[in-house]
Amino acid sequence: MSGHHRFLRGFGMPLVCAALVAVTSVASAAASAADLKPGLKIAFVPKQINNPYEVTADNGGMDAIKEFGGDGKVVGPSDAGASSQVSYINTLITQRQNAIVIAANDANALVPYLKRAMAQGVKVVTFDSDTAPAGRQLFVNQANAESIGRGQIQLLSKLIGGEGEFAILSATPNATNQNTWIKWMQEELKKPEYAKMKLVKIAYGNDDDQKSFVETQGLLQAYPNLKGIVAPTSVGIAAAARYLSTSPKKGQVMLTGLGTPNQMRAFIKNGTVKAFQLWDPGQLGYLAAYAAANLASGTITGKEGESFDAGKLGKRTIGKDGEIILGPPTTFDTSNIDNFNF
Structure with missing residues (x-):
């Protein structure tokens, strides 16, 4: 998770209070x-x-x-x-x-x-x-589906600076979980802070590596101003990352979505992908x-x-x-x- 570092700025009283808080929270944790x-x-x-x-x-x-x-x-x-x-x-x-x-x-x-x-x-x-x-x-x-869908848009917005065209690369057109997540993405997009972001296309890679790879290529050709791709499927995000990693658009088009650390590690290390999510x-x-x-x-x-x-x-x-x-x-x-x- 994101590391929230709390630096103790003052000395004296704040430290004493912090120590007391620590003791009481430990005691209550022990009780439960x-x-x-x-x-x-x-x-x-x-x-x-x-x-x-x-x-x-x-x-x-x-x-x-x-x-x-x-x-x-x-x-x-x-x-x-x-x-x-x-x-x-x-x-x-x-x-x-x-x-x-x-x-x-x-x-x-x-x-x-x-x-x-x-x-x-x-x-x-x-x-x-x-x-x-x-x-x-x-x-x-x-x-829950809502926190996944909304979370994907929140992360993408951070990555593309809150503006620009983006596409979704999903699995199959009838995948229940994917469609529910996409519905919540569209719901989140209605908020005023995303007024400058535009969903231009939902593409389907059918959770097939090769088809997802080709769909990514198609998106980049069809939308020259594309700023981001969200792939809420572990097969899709890895295939899209593989395509982007050797494309001139690497580092320009922000790819995010849901994937596992092991499949995405190389793409995070080489700068193809900045951040992605999963539980x-x-x-x-x-x-x-x-x-x-x-x-x-x-x-x-x-x-x-x-x-x-x-x-x-x-x-x-x-x-x-x-x-x-x-x-x-x-x-x-x-x-x-x-x-x-x-």
């Missing part, structure tokens, strides 16, 4: 962590065990479990098939885990097994990828672990409006249908990209 039962057994079940994104998310969960003194483990399949997670769920029920935190490979196939887990007193939290609501008590979601999967796993621990400790039951303490992520509130949102996406740039591996 003390509400959690000690030694909770919490198992994370990723979509597949060796996917770098999933590993980062699970590691975040294990860090949280260490913080509150639980007993955490990660078990799961090596392939992301719908039925591959079932045997792991059944084993975890037998082992009497207090909670299962799962990134579901299928919205419906796992529901009967997770229902059985809940019937036996095991708390179930989905994260990153949900089941139907009947299969779990809570769903920890990366970011931090480590924080997602961390939040899911705290949600599971609070459920298992009885401090929350999963009802809308309940809130709980999530360690370094602060107080969190449960929304509609048991959904908890991590928050706005993280912006990656030269200052922080090397801290991430997924």
Whole structure:
């Protein structure tokens, strides 16, 4: 996240106050962590065990479990098939885990097994990828569509100085998440501060590397005054970056969107891309672990409006249908990209 450095300008009193504030916040954090039962057994079940994104998310969960003194483990399949997670769920029920935190490979196939887990007193939290609501008590979601869409326009505006023509390079014309994000981008654009920015085209690369590459080329030819491209798809942003990296427009057309640090690192380092966004999967796993621990400790039951303490992520509130949102996406740039591996 962006580093907010607070420099202490004065000495004497401000330092004493700062010290007192630090002590009280530590004490209150300790009090809320003390509400959690000690030694909770919490198992994370990723979509597949060796996917770098999933590993980062699970590691975040294990860090949280260490913080509150639980007993955490990660078990799961090596392939992301719908039925591959079932045997792991059944084993975890037998082992009497207090909670299962799962990134579901299928919205419906796992529901009967997770229902059985809940019937036996095991708390179930989905994260990153949900089941139907009947299969779990809570769903920890990366970011809501509105904060993603609006955030993309806010970042682009910074990059192009608040004025000029820009295009969107999406996935397929019917991709639900892409279209929802684009709707929120268009909503954000209505604000007066973006009066000098103009969306000239929505292009579709169909989440295909080669087609996205060709679409980028087409945009630069069709719009010689183009100042920016937003690609809210990891395939699209990487393909567009590859095209721009050898184009005379490198450094003139600002490319941003949603991508992973590992695919975008080279393009950040060579100046093709200044900044892009995505949620931090480590924080997602961390939040899911705290949600599971609070459920298992009885401090929350999963009802809308309940809130709980999530360690370094602060107080969190449960929304509609048991959904908890991590928050706005993280912006990656030269200052922080090397801290991430997924």
